[in-house]
Amino acid sequence: xxxxxxxxxxxxxxxxxxxxxxxxxxxxxxxxxxxxxxxxxxxxxxxxxxxxxxxxxxxxxxxxxxxxxxxxxxxxxxxxxxxxxxxxxxxxxxxxxxxxxxxxxxxxxxxxxxxxxxxxxxxxxxxxxxxxxxxxxxxxxxxxxxxxxxxxxxxxxxxxxxxxxxxxxxxxxxxxxxxxxxxxxxxxxxxxxxxxxxxxxxxxxxxxxxxxxxxxxxxxxxxxxxxxxxxxxxxxxxxxxxxxxxxxxxxxxxxxxxxxxxxxxxxxxxxxxxxxxxxxxxxxxxxxxxxxxxxxxxxxxxxxxxxxxxxxxxxxxxxxxxxxxxxxxxxxxxxxxxxxxxxxxxxxxxxxxxxxxxxxxxxxxxxxxxxxxxxxxxxxxxxxxxxxxxxxxxxxxxxxxxxxxxxxxxxxxxxxxxxxxxxxxxxxxxxxxxxxxxxxxxxxxxxxxxxxxxxxxxxxxxxxxxxxxxxxxxxxxxxxxxxxxxxxxxxxxxxxxxxxxxxxxxxxxxxxxxx
Numbered sequence: 001x002x003x004x005x006x007x008x009x010x011x012x013x014x015x016x017x018x019x020x021x022x023x024x025x026x027x028x029x030x031x032x033x034x035x036x037x038x039x040x041x042x043x044x045x046x047x048x049x050x051x052x053x054x055x056x057x058x059x060x061x062x063x064x065x066x067x068x069x070x071x072x073x074x075x076x077x078x079x080x081x082x083x084x085x086x087x088x089x090x091x092x093x094x095x096x097x098x099x100x101x102x103x104x105x106x107x108x109x110x111x112x113x114x115x116x117x118x119x120x121x122x123x124x125x126x127x128x129x130x131x132x133x134x135x136x137x138x139x140x141x142x143x144x145x146x147x148x149x150x151x152x153x154x155x156x157x158x159x160x161x162x163x164x165x166x167x168x169x170x171x172x173x174x175x176x177x178x179x180x181x182x183x184x185x186x187x188x189x190x191x192x193x194x195x196x197x198x199x200x201x202x203x204x205x206x207x208x209x210x211x212x213x214x215x216x217x218x219x220x221x222x223x224x225x226x227x228x229x230x231x232x233x234x235x236x237x238x239x240x241x242x243x244x245x246x247x248x249x250x251x252x253x254x255x256x257x258x259x260x261x262x263x264x265x266x267x268x269x270x271x272x273x274x275x276x277x278x279x280x281x282x283x284x285x286x287x288x289x290x291x292x293x294x295x296x297x298x299x300x301x302x303x304x305x306x307x308x309x310x311x312x313x314x315x316x317x318x319x320x321x322x323x324x325x326x327x328x329x330x331x332x333x334x335x336x337x338x339x340x341x342x343x344x345x346x347x348x349x350x351x352x353x354x355x356x357x358x359x360x361x362x363x364x365x366x367x368x369x370x371x372x373x374x375x376x377x378x379x380x381x382x383x384x385x386x387x388x389x390x391x392x393x394x395x396x397x398x399x400x401x402x403x404x405x406x407x408x409x410x411x412x413x414x415x416x417x418x419x420x421x422x423x424x425x426x427x428x429x430x431x432x433x434x435x436x437x438x439x440x441x442x443x444x445x446x447x448x449x450x451x452x453x454x455x456x457x458x459x460x461x462x463x464x465x466x467x468x469x470x471x472x473x474x475x476x477x478x479x480x481x482x483x484x485x486x487x488x489x490x491x492x493x494x495x496x497x498x499x500x501x502x503x504x505x506x507x508x509x510x511x512x513x514x515x
Contacts, residue, residue: 241350417512
């Protein structure tokens with residue numbers, strides 16, 4: 001059966017006139033409200049106001065206009081059901097076969113600086129979601145469109161047959177319920193934040209709603225036999241300038257690389273592999289910063305991720321191009337640097353187009369058996385006022401600079417994490433071992449492979465040394481200063497060992513496990 005009547009009420013007017021003209025060409029009646037009706041009339045279309053259709057005026061500044069039995073009855077009655085059709089005739093309810101509605105821009109409104117709760121509440125759409133849900137529930141007979149990107153598809157079907165296919169109506173109905181769910185989630189989340197509606201357990205929400213739209217399907221997940229897709233606002237933060245499509249693993253590594261490089265204010269080059277730093281260097285000259293980072297480990301960076309927190313220029317591009325890398329991310333690239341790097345066909349070049357503070361979610365969510373875990377991200381500022389020198393010897397100024405640098409790096413290394421460093425470069429990194437002393441040994445071994453001296457180096461440990469053996473191995477390799485959270489039952493033994501070695505040691509009181 002052809003479309004007899006359509007109801008159109010949209011905030012986003014994109015493409016709506018063209019769609020309405022297709023509907024009108026079928027001889028269908030068009031019902032509309034407010035600004036939408038005005039737009040359609042201005043473009044030569046005949047429109048009936050919903051208030052004329054229902055015989056009931058809009059009320060309360062438009063808060064009540066489509067909440068009427070003639071609207072919802074026209075959407076919900078089951079076509080072909082004798083009892084429903086009888087009741088529709090008795091109450092003068094006419095069928096509405098197509099609904100085009102998009103919702104008040106609640107999220108855009110609350111994102112604006114200075115938005116008040118009153119302004120936000122006025123952007124909570126009531127009639128729109130109600131009509132969408134009614135139409136979507138009866139999608140066996142009613143076509144419902146919430147996304148302007150679906151207009152052309154529906155227009156094509158209407159022009160062919162005067163109606164849509166059942167398969168199309170099913171897909172459109174699914175999109176409606178996904179949209180209204182996200183919309184309600186956005187409202188609930190905003191009001192919860194405004195009214196501090198949180199549980200008593202550390203301020204975490206009582207209920208968790210994820211509202212993420214698919215950005216793209218990925219070729220596969222961590223391995224080729226696993227399906228994967230990307231969701232959220234990734235493309236608002238990053239622009240790909242060149243190279244193959246990003247993979248699942250690339251995106252994870254890219255995220256870790258950006259978190260590390262942008263954790264520093266100074267010009268920084270970070271090299272990562274499998275979410276772990278291979279090396280990090282700082283220098284006003286980024287090419288020199290690269291030399292420091294790359295010198296830490298000249299094997300692991302093969303196929304790695306490079307992040308730079310300043311514009312990437314030709315001298316740095318020339319050095320990077322000497323090795324195979326998967327991804328390079330920077331806030332910008334000079335034209336000549338970009339031209340050089342683009343000669344590598346598969347190298348992915350990514351511009352971080354948003355400032356560092358944007359897109360940083362204050363929480364992180366991970367799957368676990370039977371549910372998900374949520375925690376605050378480990379992004380709180382370092383509080384040096386809480387640090388305590390626990391050894392007889394205090395760090396020298398050079399050691400202090402190295403300790404600050406290492407403490408910032410180590411929180412980005414998988415636990416158990418050990419970082420040997422100077423004031424502006426890493427010298428050896430041990431990551432992800434079951435025993436902390438093994439991480440120390442790996443860091444020493446890697447520095448030896450790189451032919452780097454650990455003499456007078458500093459060591460950062462993400463958690464306490466449970467025994468003095470890790471500290472002893474590090475000191476034997478040349479380390480003279482240590483920074484760690486403290487908190488072990490054997491702290492006194494570790495402090496005594498440091499004193500015996502004339503090493504300086506600082507307790508921070510804060511742990512940086514990274515699982």
